[in-house]
Amino acid sequence: xxxxxxxxxxxxxxxxxxxxxxxxxxxxxxxxxxxxxxxxxxxxxxxxxxxxxxxxxxxxxxxxxxxxxxxxxxxxxxxxxxxxxxxxxxxxxxxxxxxxxxxxxxxxxxxxxxxxxxxxxxxxxxxxxxxxxxxxxxxxxxxxxxxxxxxxxxxxxxxxxxxxxxxxxxxxxxxxxxxxxxxxxxxxxxxxxxxxxxxxxxxxxxxxxxxxxxxxxxxx
Amino acid sequence: xxxxxxxxxxxxxxxxxxxxxxxxxxxxxxxxxxxxxxxxxxxxxxxxxxxxxxxxxxxxxxxxxxxxxxxxxxxxxxxxxxxxxxxxxxxxxxxxxxxxxxxxxxxxxxxxxxxxxxxxxxxxxxxxxxxxxxxxxxxxxxxxxxxxxxxxxxxxxxxxxxxxxxxxxxxxxxxxxxxxxxxxxxxxxxxxxxxxxxxxxxxxxxxxxxxxxxxxxxxx
DNA sequence: AAATATTTTTAGACAAACCTAAAAAGAATT
DNA sequence: AATTCTTTTTAGGTTTGTCTAAAAATATTT
Ligand SMILES: [Mn+2]
Ligand SMILES: [Mn+2]
Ligand SMILES: [Mn+2]
Ligand SMILES: [Mn+2]
Numbered sequence: 001x002x003x004x005x006x007x008x009x010x011x012x013x014x015x016x017x018x019x020x021x022x023x024x025x026x027x028x029x030x031x032x033x034x035x036x037x038x039x040x041x042x043x044x045x046x047x048x049x050x051x052x053x054x055x056x057x058x059x060x061x062x063x064x065x066x067x068x069x070x071x072x073x074x075x076x077x078x079x080x081x082x083x084x085x086x087x088x089x090x091x092x093x094x095x096x097x098x099x100x101x102x103x104x105x106x107x108x109x110x111x112x113x114x115x116x117x118x119x120x121x122x123x124x125x126x127x128x129x130x131x132x133x134x135x136x137x138x139x140x141x142x143x144x145x146x147x148x149x150x151x152x153x154x155x156x157x158x159x160x161x162x163x164x165x166x167x168x169x170x171x172x173x174x175x176x177x178x179x180x181x182x183x184x185x186x187x188x189x190x191x192x193x194x195x196x197x198x199x200x201x202x203x204x205x206x207x208x209x210x211x212x213x214x215x216x217x218x219x220x
Numbered sequence: 221x222x223x224x225x226x227x228x229x230x231x232x233x234x235x236x237x238x239x240x241x242x243x244x245x246x247x248x249x250x251x252x253x254x255x256x257x258x259x260x261x262x263x264x265x266x267x268x269x270x271x272x273x274x275x276x277x278x279x280x281x282x283x284x285x286x287x288x289x290x291x292x293x294x295x296x297x298x299x300x301x302x303x304x305x306x307x308x309x310x311x312x313x314x315x316x317x318x319x320x321x322x323x324x325x326x327x328x329x330x331x332x333x334x335x336x337x338x339x340x341x342x343x344x345x346x347x348x349x350x351x352x353x354x355x356x357x358x359x360x361x362x363x364x365x366x367x368x369x370x371x372x373x374x375x376x377x378x379x380x381x382x383x384x385x386x387x388x389x390x391x392x393x394x395x396x397x398x399x400x401x402x403x404x405x406x407x408x409x410x411x412x413x414x415x416x417x418x419x420x421x422x423x424x425x426x427x428x429x430x431x432x433x434x435x436x437x438x439x440x
Numbered sequence: 441a442a443a444t445a446t447t448t449t450t451a452g453a454c455a456a457a458c459c460t461a462a463a464a465a466g467a468a469t470t
Numbered sequence: 471a472a473t474t475c476t477t478t479t480t481a482g483g484t485t486t487g488t489c490t491a492a493a494a495a496t497a498t499t500t
Pocket of ligand 3: 318
């Protein structure tokens, strides 16, 4: 069932990401995304069509078939689990993980990935806050986002704090914020980027930019 | 300096292993090792020669240049560190690690490998007992081997015990065996595979097959 | 509805890594 | 030293994934 080349996998993953927005993807879009030429994209689309991974009619764009989507989620799972591993276990910084994961994602042993998942404690989000598909390809629909980027008045749930120091936990405890807390940002002060937030039925509190940077939330 | 294809890397590694025995490697030998055809080997040797990784004169075999040896040790380092990771952290069995490492070894980030090495605690031997080259390409010359495979009357030093249970440590303590102990196998009883060993100036002791299987030694 | 501009596909070429079959070189036998 | 056997190389071909340049289809303007 699965034994695809690095090139095929990179195309499938890129189509998956592009069609999230557009629905259907064009030749030029994909060529730009993959830093290749439109002619190369057409060649590859013909091949992926015969392999039943994409729906494609000449001149009318393409989108992934169900098979193609399943494959994309497998590759995304590998990519994000490796990113998590690199950040969490090897202490790579946030920005470094992507490039290395871009290569590691093409090592295709199913057992490797499932054991890695287990070793990492079945993490749900990669270091950029993107959800990690599970072994069956199921993926959380809502993206994890830093509290600093949450739009005003949008209800969200705290799902991760990146700094676990006792100082951090002290201030969180005092403000009654923990994993699972439902909150909304009511105001954002441009002067110092501090936030006024509302949690449940309590009075509003203010959160510094410093603190907000370490809190990740999921929109419901 | 280093950006070689998966194919080039597999050839370099295979030549390294073959020339350990032979000194110089032949076309047919290498073709057999890599399950490819002699004609393909000749093609690749021409390429590796222009890249200065091998010394090669038509019809007279080949061996790695210094550059080639350095590259081989980098690839072997990657391979064995991944094998150690798979066995130690992901609980892969002994026999499963090689195939997966055969792919992982071609991910070429130097930082990835050095951080992995650190994360693993700078292991000196892979799960098969082969030594792991360090970040500078230095490699231990003597291979680690299970006590069950040590030839009679050959002095060796205990370097690893794979079972660290308190029961195991109890029996080892009683027999005065620990990491660093110098020993020789004096006799091997076919009936139960038990061993009579001699350590330093003490009287000989007997070790069961069960115990011996968990002790690894390095010949001096 | 033409004319023009943009996008996409086709045609033809190239490098990498492999193959088979034939030729050449070297080694072993007589 | 000539013949025979074995090994190695060359010649020519295939597949995969890329490219440029030209042609065809589609979209946008006028
Ligand atoms: Mn990424
Ligand atoms: Mn990739
Ligand atoms: Mn191995
Ligand atoms: Mn390999």
